[in-house]
Amino acid sequence: MARKKKKVPEINASSMADISFLLLIFFLVTTTMDTDSGITRRLPPPVENPEMDVKVKERNIMNVMINKYDKLLVNGRPGDIATLKDQAKEFATPQPGKENAPEVEYKDFELLGRVATNKGVISLKNDRGTSYMMYISVQNELARAFNELRDEMAMQYFHQHFTDLTDKDKIDEISKAIPVRISEAEPEEIK
Helix, strand or coil: CCCCCCCCCCCCHHHHHHHHHHHHHHHHHHHHCCCCCCCCCCCCCCCCCCCCCCCHHHHHHEEEEECCCEEEEECCCEHHHHHHHHHHHHHHCCCCCCCCCEEEEEEEECCCEEEEECCEEEEEEEEEECHHHHHHHHHHHHHHHHHHHHHHHHHHHHCCHHHCCCHHHHHHHHHHHCCCEECCCCCCCCC
16 A cells, blocks of 8 residues: 655745844844944145154144043143133134234135134143043044134124035135144153
8 A cells, every 4th residue: 555645734935024024124223333433633644754843832832631540731730621622722712912822823715804813733642541531532622622613703704603504615714714733642651
């Protein structure tokens, strides 16, 4: 007697594609993606003659130092992250006639006219042991100072906030009148 082969029941797989698609959508919607954030800075061009020593007047430099204990020194004095933005803003604001303030240079702009610009540079130096959080906090405060100055100039000349400007010429002129001059030195051991 020949035996009949037992028939294996078929599994209906037509709904499997729908279920896997729904699961995929569910995981895409509920999963958060980590995005890298950083500091937007335009790097200076390479130095053509590194042997040349550039002399910068002391009054044109604001020294900001962070040690490995995350302590802040501003122009050789203990500083506070809460007041750094205001100190940087005051330093970067053109103050013609003030002897201990950075030098002022007058420049002509097409849309702004003749504007006093500041020759000051903020020199930032940190220790190799400085925490990333403190480093970013200092960078944020310095950026806030320049952003506020640009915002004030945009309000004065164009009656709009700097971030609301859409005309590239206006943005460029304000950016040239108030350049972000932050010089970062190589990290080292700071006492």
